[in-house]
Amino acid sequence: MIAGEDARMNHLLRRAAFGCRAQDWKHWSTLGEKGALKALIDYDKTPDKIPDLPTDSMGGLVAPQDTDALKRYWLFRFCETTRPMEEVMTLFWHGHFATSDYKVQNPSIEYRQNKLFRKHALGNFRTMLAEISTDPAMLIWLDGNNSTKKAPNENFSRELLELFTMGVNSGYTEHDVKEGAKSFTGWTYDSDRYRTVFNAKTYNTGPKEYLGHKGDYNLGETLDIVAAHPATAKFLSQKLYEYFVNDEAPPEEVARLSDVYFKSGYSIRELVRAVLTSPHFYSQDALYSRVKTPVQYAVMLIKTLDLPYSWISDMQQYTDNMGQQLYNPPNVKGWKTGRNWINTNTMTARLNFAKHAVDQLRYRGLVRDRVTAGLAMSHVNADASYRTADTAISDTWDWILPSVPMGADTRHILLDYMHLGAPKKPDANHYWNRASGLVELIVTCPEYQLA
Amino acid sequence: MSGQTRREFLHNGMSFVAMGIGMPALFMEAAQANTLGKLASLGSSPSSTDKILVLVEFGGGNDGLNTVVPYLDPVYQKLRPKIGVRKQEVIPIDKNLGLHPRMKPLMELYEKGHLAVVNGVGYPNPNYSHFESMDIWQLADPAHQMKERVGWVARYFNEDGHLKTNPLSGLTLSGNMPLAFTAEEMAASVYSQGQEDPFTSSNKGDTEAQAKLAARRAIYSQGTVANSHLDFIRKVGQHAYTNTTEIRTALATYDKKASKESRYPQYNDFANSMQSVAKLIIGGLSTRVYYVSVGGFDTHANQPYAHGQLLGTIAETLVAFFHDMESQGRMNDVTLMTFSEFGRRAEENDSNGTDHGTASMMFVAGGAVKGGVHGEHPSLTDLKDGDLKFTTDFRRVYANVLDSWLGADSQKVLGGKYDALKLI
Numbered sequence: 001m002i003a004g005e006d007a008r009m010n011h012l013l014r015r016a017a018f019g020c021r022a023q024d025w026k027h028w029s030t031l032g033e034k035g036a037l038k039a040l041i042d043y044d045k046t047p048d049k050i051p052d053l054p055t056d057s058m059g060g061l062v063a064p065q066d067t068d069a070l071k072r073y074w075l076f077r078f079c080e081t082t083r084p085m086e087e088v089m090t091l092f093w094h095g096h097f098a099t100s101d102y103k104v105q106n107p108s109i110e111y112r113q114n115k116l117f118r119k120h121a122l123g124n125f126r127t128m129l130a131e132i133s134t135d136p137a138m139l140i141w142l143d144g145n146n147s148t149k150k151a152p153n154e155n156f157s158r159e160l161l162e163l164f165t166m167g168v169n170s171g172y173t174e175h176d177v178k179e180g181a182k183s184f185t186g187w188t189y190d191s192d193r194y195r196t197v198f199n200a201k202t203y204n205t206g207p208k209e210y211l212g213h214k215g216d217y218n219l220g221e222t223l224d225i226v227a228a229h230p231a232t233a234k235f236l237s238q239k240l241y242e243y244f245v246n247d248e249a250p251p252e253e254v255a256r257l258s259d260v261y262f263k264s265g266y267s268i269r270e271l272v273r274a275v276l277t278s279p280h281f282y283s284q285d286a287l288y289s290r291v292k293t294p295v296q297y298a299v300m301l302i303k304t305l306d307l308p309y310s311w312i313s314d315m316q317q318y319t320d321n322m323g324q325q326l327y328n329p330p331n332v333k334g335w336k337t338g339r340n341w342i343n344t345n346t347m348t349a350r351l352n353f354a355k356h357a358v359d360q361l362r363y364r365g366l367v368r369d370r371v372t373a374g375l376a377m378s379h380v381n382a383d384a385s386y387r388t389a390d391t392a393i394s395d396t397w398d399w400i401l402p403s404v405p406m407g408a409d410t411r412h413i414l415l416d417y418m419h420l421g422a423p424k425k426p427d428a429n430h431y432w433n434r435a436s437g438l439v440e441l442i443v444t445c446p447e448y449q450l451a
Numbered sequence: 452m453s454g455q456t457r458r459e460f461l462h463n464g465m466s467f468v469a470m471g472i473g474m475p476a477l478f479m480e481a482a483q484a485n486t487l488g489k490l491a492s493l494g495s496s497p498s499s500t501d502k503i504l505v506l507v508e509f510g511g512g513n514d515g516l517n518t519v520v521p522y523l524d525p526v527y528q529k530l531r532p533k534i535g536v537r538k539q540e541v542i543p544i545d546k547n548l549g550l551h552p553r554m555k556p557l558m559e560l561y562e563k564g565h566l567a568v569v570n571g572v573g574y575p576n577p578n579y580s581h582f583e584s585m586d587i588w589q590l591a592d593p594a595h596q597m598k599e600r601v602g603w604v605a606r607y608f609n610e611d612g613h614l615k616t617n618p619l620s621g622l623t624l625s626g627n628m629p630l631a632f633t634a635e636e637m638a639a640s641v642y643s644q645g646q647e648d649p650f651t652s653s654n655k656g657d658t659e660a661q662a663k664l665a666a667r668r669a670i671y672s673q674g675t676v677a678n679s680h681l682d683f684i685r686k687v688g689q690h691a692y693t694n695t696t697e698i699r700t701a702l703a704t705y706d707k708k709a710s711k712e713s714r715y716p717q718y719n720d721f722a723n724s725m726q727s728v729a730k731l732i733i734g735g736l737s738t739r740v741y742y743v744s745v746g747g748f749d750t751h752a753n754q755p756y757a758h759g760q761l762l763g764t765i766a767e768t769l770v771a772f773f774h775d776m777e778s779q780g781r782m783n784d785v786t787l788m789t790f791s792e793f794g795r796r797a798e799e800n801d802s803n804g805t806d807h808g809t810a811s812m813m814f815v816a817g818g819a820v821k822g823g824v825h826g827e828h829p830s831l832t833d834l835k836d837g838d839l840k841f842t843t844d845f846r847r848v849y850a851n852v853l854d855s856w857l858g859a860d861s862q863k864v865l866g867g868k869y870d871a872l873k874l875i
Contacts, residue, residue: 102746143751143802151801155751158807162580174579174836291680321646323626330627331510331746333582342684343628344618344691345641351649351667351688409673417666421658437663444649445670446684 001282006378007403008033008282014451015244015290016040016276017084019300022373041122041273043083050077053111059194061108067101070111071316071326078299079309089121089272090114091295092243094326097132097164098334099141101327108194109136110327122269125236125261126227129165133219134196136189142332145189148202152181159332165226167235172211179208183222227266233258237271244275246289247338253280288404288450291341294322296451297350301357301443304400306370311360318356321349342449354444362436371435374399389418392431393438400442414441502856503732505741505787506604506631507765511749512581513791515811516839517758519568519828522549526831530798534754534805544568545824553763556770557814564822565773565782566814567874569848571829573810573841577793581749581807584792589630591846591865602631604740606864607853608638614739618690619697622731623742624724632742635678637687639740640694644727650692668692701734712778715771721745722768729775732785739857748791752802769816782818786856786875789814790845796837810841813848815874819856825872847872 002008009029013020017040020028028036039046053073054062061069078087094117104110113135120128132138138156139145147153157180161172186203187196208217211225226232237257241249257274264270280286292300298319302312309315319326323346329335361367378399393414397406418438422430442448517534521527522541541549542558548568550557560566574593578584587593591603601609604621608614621632621639632639650668652660671688675681713729716722724743731738745765750758769787776782794811810829829839850871853861862868 143804146752146802148801153751153800153802153804154806155749158579162582168580168583177579289680291684321643331581336627339680339683340628342687343637343641344687344694345626345643345646347684347687347691348646348649348695352647355649407673407675410670413666413669417662420662437659437666441663441666441670444667446675446681446688449684450680 001279002284002287002403004403005029005033007287009036010402011282011287012037012040012276013084014296014300015281016088018078018088018296019303020084021303021306022370022377023306025377037273037276040085041269041276043086043122046082048086049082050080052115055108055111058192059108059112061111065107067107067110067327068316070107070114071319074114074326075295075299075315075319076309078295079302079307086118086121089268090118091293092240093117093121093128095329095334096239097138098329098332099137100329100331104137104140106137106140106191107327109140109189112194113137114327120268122272123267125266125268126223128268129160129223129227130220132164133160133184133223134187134198136194136196139187139189139196144184144187147181147185147187149182149185149204150202152178152185152204154178154181156184157181160226163333165235166229166231167238170231170235172231175209176211179210180222180226182206182208183210183217183219187219230258233261237261240271240275241278241280242337244272245278245281245286250280253278288447290451291338292449292451293335293337293341294319294324294346294350295326297322297449298353300451301354304374304443305357305361305439306373307357307360312357315353318349318353322346322353323349350449351444354448355440358436358440358443361439367436367439368432371396371399371439378402389415389431392435393418396435396438397442400439401447404447410445414438417441501737501739501784502858503739503741503785504852504857505728505743505785506629507787507789508625508629508742508744509748509765509789509791510585510744510746511791512584512793512795512807513748513811514750514754514758514805514808515570515572515791515794516797517754518551518554518762519544519570519812520549520551521547521828521831523547524831530831532799534799534803548824548828551759551762553759554766556766559770560773560816561822565818565820566816566822567820568824569813569815569843569872569874570824570826571810571839571842572790572813572826572845572848573793573839574844574846575841577809577838577841579793579807581792586630588790588792588845591849596866599635600630601634602629603849603864604631604742605634605638607857607859608739609634610859610863614638617737619694619736619738621740621742622736622738623744624727625742625744629742629744632740640690642694642698642727648692648695650688650695697736698731701731701736704734705730713771713775714767716764716767719764719768721764722771725768725772726775729772732781733775733779750795750804751800751806752804754799754804769814773816776818784818786815786817786819786852788816788848788852794839797831797834797839798837808838809835810839813845815848815852817875819875821874825874843872844869848874851875 002011013028031039056062081087099113101110116131116135120131142156142159143153144156154177158177162168166172182204186199188199190197206216207214210217210222211229213225234254237254238249257271260274261271298315323341324335361370375395393411418431418434517536520536520541522538528535536551540552542552542555543549544561557566574587578587589602590597590600608620614620615638617638618640623629623641628639628641650664652664671685675685715726728741728743747761776785790813791811793807793809795805795808800806826843829842833840846865846869850861850865850869851874853859853864854871855875
């Protein structure tokens with residue numbers, strides 16, 4: 001188990017909240033381990049202070065109608081929400097039911113889908129399936145629109161089984177894909193009203209064979225069958241475990257989580273609670289074992305430095321370059337995770353974003369304030385006036401990377417950097433002047449890429 | 452090496468401190484030269500005699516039947532009454548087959564004998580999942596026999612000491628690292644234009660920035676526990692640093708004349724990427740295999756317009772690309788190969804589209820290629836569950852490219868002997 005209550009709290013906040021601002025640290029630490037977890041998960045009790053984007057009476061976005069605006073709004077939510085886990089889970093579902101602008105090309109319904117994910121982020125999985133199956137953006141994305149009695153389109157039916165519920169090679173057949181397609185017919189997209197409508201005339205009534213069952217199943221009944229399938233419980237448990245803990249879900253843990261899935265009546269909230277209270281979540285091995293996703297990296301950086309969102313211009317351009325274009329996942333399987341996030345191109349984008357963020361403090365002469373605030377959060381030398389570079393380095397490192405040991409080589413390099421050009425009798429001012437560089441070097445080092 | 456780099460930094464850093472603030476430029480140049488010189492010497496140096504392979508992924512499952520059309524076959528018109536290409540519109544390439552009309556520009560290459568069309572390409576027990584089938588092509592492993600998920604191009608790099616250690620052996624211009632390039636120790640990189648270089652700055656006078664960048668380079672040059680995430684990230688960071696410098700040099704070498712005369716389609720990602728590939732090849736980058744992908748082939752509905760647009764842009768781009776190669780005298784150094792995870796079902800669906808199928812086609816193009824039609828076109832009457840039966844295992848194409856173009860041992864790379872198609 002990870003040693004130290006603060007270390008465990010930081011671990012929880014990195015994974016389930018994408019970090020925390022200095023002013024919020026007291027809130028979480030006062031609640032304690034159990035209280036903080038409960039507050040994070042049962043976030044519906046915390047008022048959401050961020051209003052929705054304005055839409056007209058039909059649900060059409062008013063202004064501006066483009067995906068960059070949607071990305072900005074969502075990243076703003078990530079950075080400033082009072083319910084961080086709501087956004088972390090909304091992003092999970094966006095990657096799970098991955099729908100892309102490159103085909104949908106309609107920000108109004110993309111935003112509508114985003115609200116759907118947020119509404120059911122920790123809701124009921126069966127309800128989520130029903131909602132997403134008739135969601136306008138999904139209907140366009142996987143060709144459900146105009147899938148008719150005469151011509152059932154297989155696209156959604158296939159991905160439902162392969163990617164959304166049971167997982168590949170889990171026992172369904174090509175026949176199930178074709179039969180399932182029949183149940184999803186009849187839904188069309190009404191582009192004037194940004195909604196879907198059911199047309200009984202184009203719906204395929206008649207017997208279907210689906211996953212070993214036979215009957216005249218409609219959409220809801222088909223989803224009942226698939227939601228109740230053990231492979232679905234296993235697939236979802238595994239995926240949530242991987243999202244929060246690590247890639248090697250032990251079979252017995254997957255079995256325990258699958259049990260929670262069924263016993264709770266498909267409650268995502270209870271499944272996530274079970275993941276986060278798993279002893280594996282707090283095991284020493286889990287500590288900094290995940291490669292941060294681009295959004296996680298960017299949002300954590302903003303929170304660590306306690307920057308207001310509006311100071312960061314075009315944050316979405318950086319997360320795009322880091323390989324995670326919100327509203328535009330590469331394909332229906334969503335983003336590949338782990339080391340797949342890291343290549344020469346995305347690393348360049350990560351380092352450039354960090355510089356951009358730290359520069360916002362540097363230009364405003366605020367590094368000293370923010371460093372002090374950060375140090376207050378980490379309980380060390382809240383008002384230290386540094387006389388030695390060594391303590392400045394250690395404390396700044398511990399603030400940004402709590403529980404990470406600093407390598408001896410790294411310490412030497414940072415010391416050299418701090419000493420460079422120092423007056424013969426170094427004073428606190430010299431080190432404060434180099435503080436922004438020190439902060440930038442630490443948030444761009446390999447260790448900060450992990451969570 | 453990494454320890455040494457740090458010592459270099461420390462040494463120079465110390466002398467800078469000792470000499471006072473007046474010496475920053477020297478300090479920086481020394482630190483930079485040392486780190487860069489050491490890291491860059493790892494890779495093989497660019498040589499214009501190297502044979503280059505350009506892989507083009509058609510993502511989503513390209514409808515081979517509407518790309519290379521069996522236009523005289525009455526069964527084709529029966530299977531495709533609504534979305535079929537009309538007989539009078541196809542561009543005939545032999546007695547039975549014709550290209551989609553939007554691919555007309557390709558005839559320039561075809562008539563010169565620089566374009567091969569490979570028919571009926573697939574593999575046994577076809578998989579209908581985009582992701583599973585794409586993995587099969589990238590790993591060249593339909594039967595899932597490989598113990599590790601190392602891509603087929605990465606396995607080729609691994610067979611060669613120089614290629615194995617050059618992070619630029621493989622380069623993709625399509626955002627994500629393809630599985631074909633993926634290995635534990637990656638000899639491949641991802642590049643896109645327009646990003647700032649986070650490791651160097653041309654502003655030598657900005658001593659504060661230079662000091663910070665030198666420290667960052669030193670941090671990224673350290674050794675770490677092998678195979679850890681940190682080690683991986685550190686290496687990728689180092690590669691980002693050395694690549695940027697090499698790519699900058701290559702782009703500076705690129706002949707402006709080629710760019711002026713080029714005929715690439717405008718405002719198109721695929722065309723932009725292919726033009727970048729042309730620039731880097733001409734600029735002498737050490738890359739052996741380039742990878743570019745173009746998506747949008749998953750045409751379940753309303754196929755004709757979308758598919759035509761795609762094929763049109765691709766044809767125009769490929770012609771512009773080879774025009775660049777020809778004008779720079781590199782036609783015989785470059786082979787381009789297209790592939791897709793699968794073809795589409797023989798019969799159209801009722802949404803004016805096609806569902807996931809099996810066998811498809813490949814283009815192989817270049818000065819060294821034996822142009823014309825290769826491989827038997829699959830029968831439209833002898834179908835299996837409504838799908839085409841493949842006639843050419845894709846590994847026969849890989850084997851030919853590996854043995855006859857890249858000078859590798861295809862048997863080693865592919866883990867078996869395949870009757871190489873004679874395309875090159």
